[in-house]
Amino acid sequence: VNQPAVFENICFILVQTLHSGNIGSAARALKNMGLHRLKLVNPCDPANRECQMMAVGANDVVENAPRYSVLEEAVADEHVVIGTTSNRGRRQKTRIYTPREVAPLICQYAESQRVCLVFGPERRGLSEQQLALCRYLVTIPASPLFPTLNLAQAVMLMAYEIFSLSETERTPPPELATEEERSRMFRHMERVLLEIGFLSRSNPGHMMRAIRRILGQADLTERDVRILRGIMSQMEWYVRSGKNLDRKDILKP
Amino acid sequence: VNQPAVFENICFILVQTLHSGNIGSAARALKNMGLHRLKLVNPCDPANRECQMMAVGANDVVENAPRYSVLEEAVADEHVVIGTTSNRGRRQKTRIYTPREVAPLICQYAESQRVCLVFGPERRGLSEQQLALCRYLVTIPASPLFPTLNLAQAVMLMAYEIFSLSETERTPPPELATEEERSRMFRHMERVLLEIGFLSRSNPGHMMRAIRRILGQADLTERDVRILRGIMSQMEWYVRSGKNLDRKDILKP
Numbered sequence: 001v002n003q004p005a006v007f008e009n010i011c012f013i014l015v016q017t018l019h020s021g022n023i024g025s026a027a028r029a030l031k032n033m034g035l036h037r038l039k040l041v042n043p044c045d046p047a048n049r050e051c052q053m054m055a056v057g058a059n060d061v062v063e064n065a066p067r068y069s070v071l072e073e074a075v076a077d078e079h080v081v082i083g084t085t086s087n088r089g090r091r092q093k094t095r096i097y098t099p100r101e102v103a104p105l106i107c108q109y110a111e112s113q114r115v116c117l118v119f120g121p122e123r124r125g126l127s128e129q130q131l132a133l134c135r136y137l138v139t140i141p142a143s144p145l146f147p148t149l150n151l152a153q154a155v156m157l158m159a160y161e162i163f164s165l166s167e168t169e170r171t172p173p174p175e176l177a178t179e180e181e182r183s184r185m186f187r188h189m190e191r192v193l194l195e196i197g198f199l200s201r202s203n204p205g206h207m208m209r210a211i212r213r214i215l216g217q218a219d220l221t222e223r224d225v226r227i228l229r230g231i232m233s234q235m236e237w238y239v240r241s242g243k244n245l246d247r248k249d250i251l252k253p
Numbered sequence: 254v255n256q257p258a259v260f261e262n263i264c265f266i267l268v269q270t271l272h273s274g275n276i277g278s279a280a281r282a283l284k285n286m287g288l289h290r291l292k293l294v295n296p297c298d299p300a301n302r303e304c305q306m307m308a309v310g311a312n313d314v315v316e317n318a319p320r321y322s323v324l325e326e327a328v329a330d331e332h333v334v335i336g337t338t339s340n341r342g343r344r345q346k347t348r349i350y351t352p353r354e355v356a357p358l359i360c361q362y363a364e365s366q367r368v369c370l371v372f373g374p375e376r377r378g379l380s381e382q383q384l385a386l387c388r389y390l391v392t393i394p395a396s397p398l399f400p401t402l403n404l405a406q407a408v409m410l411m412a413y414e415i416f417s418l419s420e421t422e423r424t425p426p427p428e429l430a431t432e433e434e435r436s437r438m439f440r441h442m443e444r445v446l447l448e449i450g451f452l453s454r455s456n457p458g459h460m461m462r463a464i465r466r467i468l469g470q471a472d473l474t475e476r477d478v479r480i481l482r483g484i485m486s487q488m489e490w491y492v493r494s495g496k497n498l499d500r501k502d503i504l505k506p
Contacts, residue, residue, distance in 0.1 A: 025403065025406075028403060028406075029402075029403070029406055031396065031398075031399040032395045032396060032399055032400065032401070032402050032406070033395065033396060034395075034396035034398070054403075056401070056403075057399055057401075058399065100417070140413075141413075141416065141417060142285045142286065142287075142416075143284065143285060143286060143287035143416070145284075145287070146284045146285055146310055146311065147285065148285070148309075148310075149282075149285050150278065150281060150282070150307075150309075152406070153278075153281075153282055153285070153405070153406065153409045156406045156409060156410065157409065157410070157413055160393075160410055163394065163395075163396070164353070164394060174347065174348065193484065193487075196487050196488055196491040197487060197491065198483065198484050198487040198488075207480070210476075210477070210480055211480065214468070214471050214473065214477050214480070214481070215467070215468075215471065217470055217471035217472060218467050218468070218469075218470035218471055219347065219348055219470060220467065223463075224463070224467050227460070227463050227464065227467065228467070230451065231446065231451050234446075234449050234450060234451040235449055235451075235488060238449045238450065238492065239491065
C-alpha cells in the first residue's frame with residue numbers, strides 16, 4: 001500500500017460539532033495516524049483557543065479544513081461515504097460494520113477513489129436522513145453500560161484502524177546471542193554455581209534446567225550474555241582470590 | 254470467558270498526569286470499554302471541574318481511583334506490569350509490542366492474575382527507571398511526522414484493543430510473583446553484587462537496570478524468585494563464611 005497516496009483519498013467529516021475542543025482533538029488524532037484531510041459541516045467556531053489548545057501541533061489540519069453548510073455539499077465529490085452511528089435503538093436494516101471490518105474496505109477504495117468517514121454531532125449523532133447518504137455504517141464496539149464515546153476518541157479509533165493497516169514497517173527486533181553463546185554461558189554458570197555450593201554435585205541438572213527456563217524467556221543479546229557471564233566471573237574471582245580472607249584478616253587482632 | 258472477572262484484574266495507572274482533563278477523558282475511555290480500575294500516581298488535582306467535565310458519566314472511575322506517591326507503590330501488588338513508551342530515541346534492547354500484540358497477553362494473564370498498564374506524564378513519558386519495572390513495553394504505532402498522542406487517546410486505544418478481544422479463547426498463564434516480591438529480589442541481588450564487587454559503588458543503578466531488563470522479560474513465578482534469591486543467598490553465605498579460606502589454608506604449608 002502506498003500510504004501517502006491512499007491517505008490523500010481518505011477524508012474525515014465532522015458534522016455540526018458543538019465543542020471546538022473536539023475539533024482540535026480530532027485533528028490531532030488524524031495527524032497522529034498520518035491522515036490530514038478534514039471537512040467541517042456547520043461547525044462551532046473552530047478557530048478559537050480551546051480548539052487550538054487541543055490540536056497542539058495539528059492546527060494546520062483544522063486550518064486547511066473546508067467548511068460546508070450541509071453534509072450533502074461536503075460529500076458531493078466523494079466516491080464512498082461511510083457513516084458512524086451508535087446503533088442504539090436503530091432497527092437493524094443494514095449490516096453494521098466494526099471499525100476493524102471497515103478499515104480494509106476504506107483502504108481498498110482509497111487506492112483509486114475518494115472515501116469519507118462521517119461523524120455526527122456530540123450525543124445526537126447523525127440523523128436518519130444523513131445516514132441514508134452512507135454506503136456503509138460503522139459502530140464502534142463499546143460497553144453497553146456506557147457506550148457513548150467522546151467524538152475525538154471515535155475519530156482516533158477509526159484513524160488508528162486505518163493506519164494500522166498501512167503499518168508495514170515494524171521496529172527491528174534486538175540482535176540476539178546465538179545458541180552457542182547461550183550454551184557457553186549456562187556451562188559457565190553451572191561451574192560457578194557448583195563451586196559456591198548452590199548446585200548439588202549429585203544432581204546439578206535439575207536446578208540448571210530451572211535457570212535455563214527462567215533466562216530462556218528473555219531475548220538475550222550478546223551484551224546480556226556478557227553481563228550475566230560477568231556476574232559469574234566476578235563470583236569466581238571473589239571465590240578464588242580469597243577476597244573475604246582480607247576482611248577476616250582485618251577482623252583479627 | 255467471564256469478561257467482568259478478567260476486567261477486574263486489569264488496571265490502568267496514570268503517572269504524574271499534568272492536565273486533569275486528561276484524567277477525566279481517560280476515565281471515560283476506560284468505562285466506554287467496560288474497564289474501570291484506575292490508579293493515580295502523584296497526579297494533578299483530579300477532583301477539579303475540568304476533570305469532571307471530561308469524565309462525563311465516568312466520575313465514579315476517578316473517585317474510586319487510589320492515589321500513590323511513587324509508581325513502585327502503585328505496582329507493588331501487581332503480577333504483570335506493562336509500560337507504554339513512545340520509543341523515540343530509545344536504544345533497541347528489548348522487544349517493543351504493539352497494542353494489538355500485547356492485548357491478548359494482557360487478557361490471558363488477567364484470567365488469574367493482576368495486570369497493569371502504565372502511562373507516563375504528558376510529553377515526557379515514563380522514565381528509564383520506571384520502564385525498568387515493566388515486564389512488557391508497548392508503543393502505539395503512529396505517524397513518524399507527528400507521533401505524540403494525547404494521553405487519553407493512548408488510554409483509549411489500549412482499552413479498545415483489550416475490549417475487542419474479550420471474547421477470544423485463552424490458555425492459563427503460570428502463577429506469577431508480585432512486583433513487590435520481584436523488587437525485594439532485585440534489592441537482594443544489588444546487595445550481593447555490590448558485596449562481590451560486580452557492581453560499582455559509585456553507580457550500581459546502571460548495571461542493575463540491565464539485569465532488571467534481562468530478568469524482566471521472564472514470567473517469574475514465586476518459585477523462580479526463590480531460585481534466583483537462593484543463588485544470591487548462597488553467594489552471600491559463601492562470601493561471609495570464608496569458605497574459600499579453607500582452601501587457602503590447605504595450600505599453606
